[in-house]
Amino acid sequence: MHEELLEDIAQKNGLREVNPYLKLAGALGAILLCLSSTSFIAPLVIGLLLSTGILLLARVDLRTYGELLAAPFSFALMGTLVIIFLSGGGEPLWSWSPLTWLSFSLTRGSINEGILVLSRVAGGMSALIFIALTTPMTDLFLVMRECRIPEPVLDLTMMIYRMIFMIMDQLVQTYQAQRMRLGYTSFRESVRSFSMLCGSVFVGSWEAGEDLVRAMDARCYSGRFAMAGEIRPVGMKSLLAVVSFLLVSSAIVLSSGSITII
Amino acid sequence: MTHIILEARDIRYRYPHGMEAIRGISFHVRRGEKVALVGPNGAGKSTLLLMFNGMLRPDSGVLLFDNQPIRYDGGSLRDLRRRVGFVFQNPDRQIIAPTVYQDVAFGPTNLGLPEGQVRVAVASALRNVGLTGFERRPPHQLSSGEKKRVAIAGVLAMDPDLLVLDEPTSNLDPAGSEDIMELLEELKGNGKTVFISTHDVELAYPWADRVILLRGGEILQEDSPEMAFGDADLVRKARLSVPVLLDLHRELERRGLSLPGKRPRTVLDMITTIEQVARKGGSSPQYGTIHVCDVDETAREALSYWLSCHDGISLGAMGTRAKQRASEEGLTLDFSYGVIDKCILKALNGKSSLILTAGGMVQQVERRVADFKEESGAQIPVRDVVKT
Numbered sequence: 001m002h003e004e005l006l007e008d009i010a011q012k013n014g015l016r017e018v019n020p021y022l023k024l025a026g027a028l029g030a031i032l033l034c035l036s037s038t039s040f041i042a043p044l045v046i047g048l049l050l051s052t053g054i055l056l057l058a059r060v061d062l063r064t065y066g067e068l069l070a071a072p073f074s075f076a077l078m079g080t081l082v083i084i085f086l087s088g089g090g091e092p093l094w095s096w097s098p099l100t101w102l103s104f105s106l107t108r109g110s111i112n113e114g115i116l117v118l119s120r121v122a123g124g125m126s127a128l129i130f131i132a133l134t135t136p137m138t139d140l141f142l143v144m145r146e147c148r149i150p151e152p153v154l155d156l157t158m159m160i161y162r163m164i165f166m167i168m169d170q171l172v173q174t175y176q177a178q179r180m181r182l183g184y185t186s187f188r189e190s191v192r193s194f195s196m197l198c199g200s201v202f203v204g205s206w207e208a209g210e211d212l213v214r215a216m217d218a219r220c221y222s223g224r225f226a227m228a229g230e231i232r233p234v235g236m237k238s239l240l241a242v243v244s245f246l247l248v249s250s251a252i253v254l255s256s257g258s259i260t261i262i
Numbered sequence: 263m264t265h266i267i268l269e270a271r272d273i274r275y276r277y278p279h280g281m282e283a284i285r286g287i288s289f290h291v292r293r294g295e296k297v298a299l300v301g302p303n304g305a306g307k308s309t310l311l312l313m314f315n316g317m318l319r320p321d322s323g324v325l326l327f328d329n330q331p332i333r334y335d336g337g338s339l340r341d342l343r344r345r346v347g348f349v350f351q352n353p354d355r356q357i358i359a360p361t362v363y364q365d366v367a368f369g370p371t372n373l374g375l376p377e378g379q380v381r382v383a384v385a386s387a388l389r390n391v392g393l394t395g396f397e398r399r400p401p402h403q404l405s406s407g408e409k410k411r412v413a414i415a416g417v418l419a420m421d422p423d424l425l426v427l428d429e430p431t432s433n434l435d436p437a438g439s440e441d442i443m444e445l446l447e448e449l450k451g452n453g454k455t456v457f458i459s460t461h462d463v464e465l466a467y468p469w470a471d472r473v474i475l476l477r478g479g480e481i482l483q484e485d486s487p488e489m490a491f492g493d494a495d496l497v498r499k500a501r502l503s504v505p506v507l508l509d510l511h512r513e514l515e516r517r518g519l520s521l522p523g524k525r526p527r528t529v530l531d532m533i534t535t536i537e538q539v540a541r542k543g544g545s546s547p548q549y550g551t552i553h554v555c556d557v558d559e560t561a562r563e564a565l566s567y568w569l570s571c572h573d574g575i576s577l578g579a580m581g582t583r584a585k586q587r588a589s590e591e592g593l594t595l596d597f598s599y600g601v602i603d604k605c606i607l608k609a610l611n612g613k614s615s616l617i618l619t620a621g622g623m624v625q626q627v628e629r630r631v632a633d634f635k636e637e638s639g640a641q642i643p644v645r646d647v648v649k650t
Contacts, residue, residue: 158359158364161360162358162402165401169402187335208355214521215350215355215357218350219358219372219420220372222373225359225371226380
């Protein structure tokens with residue numbers, strides 16, 4: 001495995017030993033607060049707090065975090081521009097109609113709306129990334145089990161999780177082998193190579209699946225899957241941290257009311 | 263009297279729409295034995311192994327496990343697979359679960375053991391392979407050697423009588439291979455029967471009690487390693503090579519050196535033989551002492567004090583627990599594989615050494631040295647560090 005996956009970062013992050021329910025409660029609470037806030041201030045503060053947590057407590061590298069945020073942000077930014085220029089409400093500050101059926105206008109309402117959406121995205125994304133970077137799937141399986149997710153679904157999820165890494169490995173190897181023999185030099189060649197890549201990975205994963213059944217048979221599979229150990233206990237410090245984070249955030253949501261940027 | 267655990271009587275197997283992979287094979291494996299099935303690629307090794315736990319069913323002939331013909335109904339197969347642990351060549355294809363704990367617990371859970379017992383079984387299996395503390399790690403972050411150990415632990419957790427390993431050292435670096443072979447040696451000490459397939463002649467030669475040479479689905483030879491690999495024509499036919507030590511021994515004999523004793527299995531055997539020839543009539547030499555230390559019964563301070571008194575002594579560790587202890591205390595090991603033999607070699611050279619080990623392996627050291635005295639007449643002193 002050459003690239004570092006989110007899961008690998010999560011497996012060794014600084015908050016690994018914190019009870020997963022606490023982390024989930026903090027992050028999900030943050031998302032709800034972001035959505036319920038009518039001012040752009042609260043989501044921004046929440047996003048800032050969570051980012052600080054990710055960088056300082058979970059000790060995720062700044063560059064990695066920045067790259068992770070960049071993708072959803074560029075998407076959100078485009079959405080925001082559409083909202084700002086195409087939606088109305090309030091007095092227009094500036095407008096331009098190049099064609100009879102097309103007009104751009106900047107209004108007080110549209111700017112406020114756009115900024116609010118952008119800040120919600122910032123808060124919500126950092127909450128999602130917070131979960132992804134601090135709670136590895138293996139811990140989430142335990143939570144899912146306690147939340148009474150049906151066993152067959154859970155067992156399948158766990159096997160899929162295991163297979164992802166094997167298929168990923170094969171994908172990378174085949175892709176490198178193709179690149180070494182100049183498989184992606186021209187567009188035509190790329191299309192051909194890519195289809196071959198898909199085909200060989202499909203066959204490979206099919207075989208891996210057959211081997212999996214064989215391996216399970218050889219170890220007396222009878223429909224049961226063991227669960228990994230116990231969930232980490234709730235620590236006093238982390239409980240306090242999450243509760244105070246949620247309280248402070250709620251207070252900001254309430255006190256900022258519907259303050260707008262202009 | 264040794265009990266036969268697995269027996270094959272004229273078994274044959276043909277792959278659907280394929281060639282005949284196994285062409286009439288008969289052999290038996292005794293309880294507590296280490297057997298190596300050696301053959302080139304495509305000899306039918308894996309096919310044969312897959313029959314031992316009923317994954318494949320021979321077209322004709324009988325396979326007996328524990329003197330009972332193998333039956334192929336669901337219940338009997340489950341019981342068979344609990345007692346015959348199978349470790350696949352590629353650990354990635356054997357590891358099913360998302361964490362090490364879950365994977366090792368897979369077998370015991372499916373056997374219906376209560377959770378408490380599963381925990382105990384997993385803990386003991388992981389300790390056996392030296393992976394204590396890896397419970398929550400996902401398998402894709404482990405090295406090849408560690409993955410192999412997880413696969414072996416997953417099988418050990420079911421407490422099988424017979425362990426079958428397909429190419430246990432393929433894809434491992436030399437140190438990793440030696441670790442695995444040492445682990446297999448340890449399992450044998452715990453009363454397991456171990457059956458491996460390999461094409462690594464040098465590996466099988468010193469390790470196995472018995473070797474089965476397989477080629478084209480037929481047994482070419484079945485004998486002790488020095489005999490099975492001794493026939494150069496046969497070995498060439500099997501597309502294998504003669505172990506270096508045997509080759510050396512044969513070349514020395516061709517040059518008119520008459521070497522006493524049996525053919526050498528290890529470097530120690532070879533050195534003893536040569537020394538006997540060279541020292542004929544000479545004065546008896548001064549031997550070094552082999553010190554043995556049971557790590558379970560020795561406190562950290564006692565060990566470090568002892569080591570400070572014996573500065574520069576060669577250090578070896580036998581068994582996973584001893585190796586773990588050594589790495590915890592930051593000791594640099596001079597030997598970690600074939601430890602007893604290497605310490606005897608040191609002793610013959612007049613140097614002393616310390617073996618760290620645990621449990622029943624302390625006696626194993628004494629036994630091996632006593633055996634060596636019988637073979638060569640050299641009286642090497644063995645001292646227990648705890649007692650002195």
